[in-house]
Amino acid sequence: MNGGTNKTSTYPPIILASLPHWSHLEKLSLIAEGLVKKGYSVTFLGTPDFEDKIRVTGATYEEIDNTCGMFICPPERMQRWLEMPNSDEKEIEAYSYMFADANSDYHRTLQRTLRRLNDARTIFIHDASIFALGPVQRGGPGLRPHTDIAIGIIPIPGFSNYTYPYRDGRLPETGPNAPEIHWPEWQKWYKAHPVLNAVTKAIRQNFKDLGATIEPSVFPDIINDLPDLYCPLTVPQFELDRPDIRPGVEFIGVPEKPGFVDRTLPEWWEEMLQAKADGKKIIAVSTSSLDYIVDFLMMPALEGLKDREDLFIAAMFVSNDPEVVKDRIASNARYARTIPMDLLLPHVDVLVTSAGYGTIQHALRHGVPMVSTGLEQDKPQTGVIMEVRKVGIYHNVLQADKDQIRESVDKILNNPNYKETAEKFKEIYKNYSPAERLHEIIQQRTREFEEYTL
Numbered sequence: 001m002n003g004g005t006n007k008t009s010t011y012p013p014i015i016l017a018s019l020p021h022w023s024h025l026e027k028l029s030l031i032a033e034g035l036v037k038k039g040y041s042v043t044f045l046g047t048p049d050f051e052d053k054i055r056v057t058g059a060t061y062e063e064i065d066n067t068c069g070m071f072i073c074p075p076e077r078m079q080r081w082l083e084m085p086n087s088d089e090k091e092i093e094a095y096s097y098m099f100a101d102a103n104s105d106y107h108r109t110l111q112r113t114l115r116r117l118n119d120a121r122t123i124f125i126h127d128a129s130i131f132a133l134g135p136v137q138r139g140g141p142g143l144r145p146h147t148d149i150a151i152g153i154i155p156i157p158g159f160s161n162y163t164y165p166y167r168d169g170r171l172p173e174t175g176p177n178a179p180e181i182h183w184p185e186w187q188k189w190y191k192a193h194p195v196l197n198a199v200t201k202a203i204r205q206n207f208k209d210l211g212a213t214i215e216p217s218v219f220p221d222i223i224n225d226l227p228d229l230y231c232p233l234t235v236p237q238f239e240l241d242r243p244d245i246r247p248g249v250e251f252i253g254v255p256e257k258p259g260f261v262d263r264t265l266p267e268w269w270e271e272m273l274q275a276k277a278d279g280k281k282i283i284a285v286s287t288s289s290l291d292y293i294v295d296f297l298m299m300p301a302l303e304g305l306k307d308r309e310d311l312f313i314a315a316m317f318v319s320n321d322p323e324v325v326k327d328r329i330a331s332n333a334r335y336a337r338t339i340p341m342d343l344l345l346p347h348v349d350v351l352v353t354s355a356g357y358g359t360i361q362h363a364l365r366h367g368v369p370m371v372s373t374g375l376e377q378d379k380p381q382t383g384v385i386m387e388v389r390k391v392g393i394y395h396n397v398l399q400a401d402k403d404q405i406r407e408s409v410d411k412i413l414n415n416p417n418y419k420e421t422a423e424k425f426k427e428i429y430k431n432y433s434p435a436e437r438l439h440e441i442i443q444q445r446t447r448e449f450e451e452y453t454l
Contacts (some may be wrong), residue, residue, distance in 0.1 A: 011038075012121035012446050015113055015145065016059065017045040017106065017130050019098060024127050025050055026259035027153055027233060027358060031125065033057040034255075034435020040442075043117070045109050053260055062113055065105040086398065091376070092198045099131060099219065100202035106132035107142075107210055114143040121449055123442055125149045128223045128230065131203065131216075137226060140211030147445045149438070150223070152232035154357050154378035155385055156249065157220035160242045165189035166220060169380035169396040171387055172240055190218060224249075229441065234361055235428050240385060250441060253432020254361040257342035265343065268334040272347065275312035281349040281413060284368075285333075286316040286359055297354045297373055297400045299328060304402030305409065306330030314344065342366075349419075350412050352405060355379035355386075355394065364391060367426035369418035371408040373400040391422045 014035055018028035025046070032042050036058035044059035054061045077097065084090040110132040114122060124133060128150035136142040155166075161179035163172040165186050173181045190196070199219040207216055216222050224230050229248045232239070236251045276282055285301045287294070298317060305313055313333035329335055341359070345351070345366035353359050355372035360382055363370055370392035372383050383394030393408040395401075412418045 011040045012123050012146065012442065012449075013117050013119050014040050014042045014442075015045065015110065015117070015122060015124045015126075016042055017064075017110070017124075017126040017132060019127050019129050020047040020050060020064070022050070022260050023356075023358065024129070024153060025053070026261070027255070028125075028127055028151065029053060029057050030255040030257075030259045031151065031434055031438065032059045033259075034433075035125075035438065038435065038439050043113055045106070045113065062109065064109045065112075086376070088194045091195050095195065095199040095219070096202040098129065099199060100206040103131050103134070103203075103206050104210065106130055107135060111142050114145065121146050121446060123147050123149065123445065125151065125438065128152045128154075128227070131207075131222070131226060134216060134222070134226055135207045135210035135212040138207055138216050139213035140207070142211075146449050147442075148226075148228045149441070150227035150230050151252075151434075152224070152230055152234075154223075155381040156224055156230070156232055156239060156242070156245065157381075158224040158246070159186055159221060160240075160244055162242050162244065163240050165193075167375075167378065167380040169375075169384060171384055196220070231434075231438070231441070233358070233434060235425070235432055237425065237428055238361070238364065238385060238389060240388060250437070251432070252434040252437040253429055254358075254365055255434055256365070257340065258358070258362065261338055261340050263340055263343075266334065266336040266339060272312055272314060272334065276347055280310055280312045282312050282314060282347050283350050283352060283409060284314045284316065284344060284348045285352040286356075287354050296398060297352070300400040300402040301352045301405045302328070302330055302333050304404075304406035306332060308332055314339065314348070350409050352409065355382045357382050360386065360392075361429075364422060364425040365429040367419070367423040369412050369422045371395075371405060371412065373397055373405075389421070389425075391418065391425060 016028060016032050018024045032044050036042050042059040043062050044054045045062050045064050046054045047064055051061050081090065081093050122145040124145040133148050136144055157166050161182055164170045164182055172178065196219055203219055203222065204215055217225055225246060229250055231250045231252045233254050234251060235253055272282060283305060285298060287298055298315065302313065302315060305311055307330065311332055315333050315335040316339055317335060317337055341362045345363060345368050348368050351363045351368050351370045353370055353372050355374040357378055360370060370386060372386060372392060373395040375398045380396055383396065386392040387394050393411065395404055
């Protein structure tokens with residue numbers, strides 16, 4: 001970073017940023033809170049929608065330029081996106097806005113904050129989906145922090161000879177000829193994938209407009225290879241075997257509890273506990289925060305598991321209003337918009353989920369095996385890892401089938417290996433704390449800075 005060093009603290013200042021959607025912010029807010037408790041001065045770049053929640057962490061709130069709500073997206077553009085059918089065009093619209101159009105606002109805000117802090121030791125920690133520093137990293141004008149740390153909330157993206165392309169949905173080959181099989185598949189993917197090519201073009205244009213002189217890599221590889229360090233919110237055991245993974249990847253685990261969640265328990269909580277005491281199996285069904293169509297997973301799952309007297313179903317609709325479909329909910333199911341995962345999961349026997357990365361991390365932290373479905377975002381990649389690690393069953397479909405869900409739940413309930421493997425992951429997760437691990441990384445980078453500047 002060009003500029004002076006204002007050592008008003010023994011710890012370097014932290015700038016933290018996240019996409020302004022609660023599924024991203026709740027994770028980064030817990031990191032902010034943990035670092036503030038460690039004694040760091042944290043400046044959190046955010047939007048007015050989340051200002052109060054950011055301030056509760058103890059961080060200083062810094063408003064992102066040109067904000068107008070969720071995703072910094074004009075309301076009319078968000079409404080148009082919500083009304084689009086699921087398609088490549090819808091995904092291109094979302095990703096082009098998040099990763100390219102909105103990046104100019106992140107970039108300006110980051111530069112303004114770096115100038116204000118005026119401390120060469122500054123550490124930039126951010127949701128890996130934010131490329132605010134990218135134009136400078138690729139030769140453009142501007143200030144740089146001492147270290148750029150990206151927090152990964154999806155499986156590690158990027159080329160590997162040991163896997164099929166990202167989101168392909170196929171389990172990797174494992175024999176000696178695996179690289180020879182995977183390589184041509186990656187080349188076809190890079191060349192012809194419509195979403196990848198359109199989003200890459202938009203990002204490269206944004207970087208060029210902001211002064212970059214070196215073209216960034218393709219999307220989504222850029223998510224992993226742009227920052228100095230890439231820190232996934234998981235453990236190394238919940239990744240595919242990739243001997244060619246790049247240096248600078250540091251696994252930091254998952255927070256003990258989700259952030260931004262109402263801690264109020266549903267009125268039927270005691271009924272669920274009694275069902276558990278009576279020997280019933282507790283099945284949780286949860287959609288992700290970006291699932292707006294209940295018929296993709298929620299309703300097929302409830303239909304497939306209905307009238308089972310041996311099951312108690314706890315349904316979490318998250319982004320949808322359950323009251324709209326309450327007449328379709330079976331008698332063995334109870335519902336809520338959200339339930340604190342750290343309170344619910346200790347009682348759950350199987351989680352049925354739309355393969356949201358964060359939800360799956362919390363399930364494994366509590367030793368819960370899963371059934372998952374989904375084709376959007378990172379869901380196919382997450383589902384493949386589940387299958388490879390034998391902690392669940394993944395269906396590579398957009399809309400779940402009620403019979404598939406029922407059969408998969410029964411398979412997990414009747415095969416103790418799934419539960420035993422998930423319990424092993426539970427023990428692994430106990431050894432990780434994101435805030436603690438980041439503290440160690442920051443201290444190491446700070447020592448290296450001080451040795452260099454002596």
